[in-house]
Amino acid sequence: xxxxxxxxxxxxxxxxxxxxxxxxxxxxxxxxxxxxxxKTQWAHDCYVSHFGESPDVNGEYHxxxxxxxxxxxxxxxxxxxxxxxxxxxYSVAHTLASSKGIEGKKGVLWWQIRDTLIAKxxxxxxLENVDxxxxxxxxxxxxxxxxxxxxxxxxxxxxxxxxxxxxQYGAAQRRRRIxxxxxxxxxxxxxxxxxxxxxxxxxxxxxxxxxxxxxDAGKISETVVASDIVDVxxxxxxxxxxxxxxxxxxxxxAKIIEAEEQPILLGDILQRNVDEKHYITTEKxxxxxxxxxxxxxxxxxxxxxxxxxxxxxxxxxxxWDRPGRTMLTSESTLNRSTHVVSDPGTGRLRLLTPVEAExxxxxxxxxxxSGMPDRMRYFCMGNALVVPMITRMGKVLDxxxxxxx
Numbered sequence: 001x002x003x004x005x006x007x008x009x010x011x012x013x014x015x016x017x018x019x020x021x022x023x024x025x026x027x028x029x030x031x032x033x034x035x036x037x038x039k040t041q042w043a044h045d046c047y048v049s050h051f052g053e054s055p056d057v058n059g060e061y062h063x064x065x066x067x068x069x070x071x072x073x074x075x076x077x078x079x080x081x082x083x084x085x086x087x088x089x090y091s092v093a094h095t096l097a098s099s100k101g102i103e104g105k106k107g108v109l110w111w112q113i114r115d116t117l118i119a120k121x122x123x124x125x126x127l128e129n130v131d132x133x134x135x136x137x138x139x140x141x142x143x144x145x146x147x148x149x150x151x152x153x154x155x156x157x158x159x160x161x162x163x164x165x166x167x168q169y170g171a172a173q174r175r176r177r178i179x180x181x182x183x184x185x186x187x188x189x190x191x192x193x194x195x196x197x198x199x200x201x202x203x204x205x206x207x208x209x210x211x212x213x214x215x216d217a218g219k220i221s222e223t224v225v226a227s228d229i230v231d232v233x234x235x236x237x238x239x240x241x242x243x244x245x246x247x248x249x250x251x252x253x254a255k256i257i258e259a260e261e262q263p264i265l266l267g268d269i270l271q272r273n274v275d276e277k278h279y280i281t282t283e284k285x286x287x288x289x290x291x292x293x294x295x296x297x298x299x300x301x302x303x304x305x306x307x308x309x310x311x312x313x314x315x316x317x318x319x320w321d322r323p324g325r326t327m328l329t330s331e332s333t334l335n336r337s338t339h340v341v342s343d344p345g346t347g348r349l350r351l352l353t354p355v356e357a358e359x360x361x362x363x364x365x366x367x368x369x370s371g372m373p374d375r376m377r378y379f380c381m382g383n384a385l386v387v388p389m390i391t392r393m394g395k396v397l398d399x400x401x402x403x404x405x
Contacts, residue, residue: 001079001404006122007031008067008083008113012046012368012380014361015082015126018390024398029076030054032067042372043380049370067112072119079401081116084128084385085109114151123404124189125182126393128385131163133178134240142238146251148180150225150232153249157182158190160201162208163242165258166386167323169212172264173360175326175386179393181207185247189400198222198252201245207400208243211392213259217243220254267320269359272345279350280340288349291336292316317342317349324360329382331357332375354378362387 003026007015010033019026031054033044044064053061056074086109117125136144145161152159159182167174183190196205203209203217223238227249244253280288294313300306317340318324328337332351339352354377355365361384368377 001123001401003027003401004029004078005080005082006075006078006116006120008081008116009033009085009109010047011084011384012043013050014385014387015390016051017363018387019394021391022394022398028054029078030056031063032070034064034066042376046368046370046372046380072116075116075120077120078122079124081113081122081125082127083113085113110148117155121184123184123187124397125157127180129178131176131178134163140237142240143233143236145240146225146232146236146238147229149246149251150227150229152182153225153246154227154229156185158185158193158247160206160208160245161243162212164212164389166389167263168258168260169389169392170261170263171323171362171386171388172266172269173324173327173386177385179208179389181393188404194247198245202243202252202254206245207393207396210396214256215259216257218255220252222250222252225249225251263323265321266318266324266341269356270341270344271353271356272343274343274350274353278353279348284334287334288340289316291334316340327357327360327382329379331378331382357381361385
């Protein structure tokens, strides 16, 4: 089986870079990256600056266009579909034209993944999302992830998932994300896994536990997801844990304890004596101190209910002897979540540099220095995934591919 990849919602190329670092023969045949409403497609242009363009089967270029208008049949064939997609409203309804058809909300990117799987039938798929996907929406916990699993089951796939804290596996950032590994049941791997118990898949033999070892696992809970996706949208709710497995619409989940490897510490990635523009001025210091501090603020809800909003303090500055916190797209702005560090050379308080933001995510230095402004470099890194986590999964997938025909 060829080692070929299609990368959707590619950003600046985190999935591709993660597989490239394996040096095991993976080739990306097509990618898509489009930021709605943006005049300049900075992430797409950064991706192209590193990897070049990717024509479709007709020799045309549509990688920088809205994926919803791309003809999925024209995407080159691939063994592995990958993508980091946002947590959105996955609810569906029957189409007016047919009670058997389903219609998701416009702009929800999961349906583009599903359509690509339908069109190209990739044997394997790795997806990334925020960990709250398992609990959304608040009024029907687990519905959205249930819809995704129901779609995969309908298309003949089984799936594993894990919530991974990157710092537990040697990275420089305490970033929790869910990774989903789906595979067609008619692959050699799918046939082998069908004969293994769910308990063994989650705790010993699955791709996720091999890529991200655990020290313990709790009791497995299980349920069945309906084949009617609209029924799932209307009625499904389930308490998903941080690890699990789905096969033939049967869902198994358990709370696992991650093994702990030595992380990269924030102090290890810091540059010295950086440009003056990154330092916090005396005038802005009181505002930063307020944002990072504890607060109790009286508020009134929409229905007139009065309450006190409270939040605890955030370390100010961020300590050198721990991995960084989760980086958001707002990194470097005057924001409570922005990292503030003491410069190793001057001792003065400052923001992270774009290079340090890249290091938090495991990218090469100056990866986003492709002509985009600094604010977009931070934005792209806040949107990115932790590259070494992809490489870890890729190592296990290499072994799986070697056993395919």
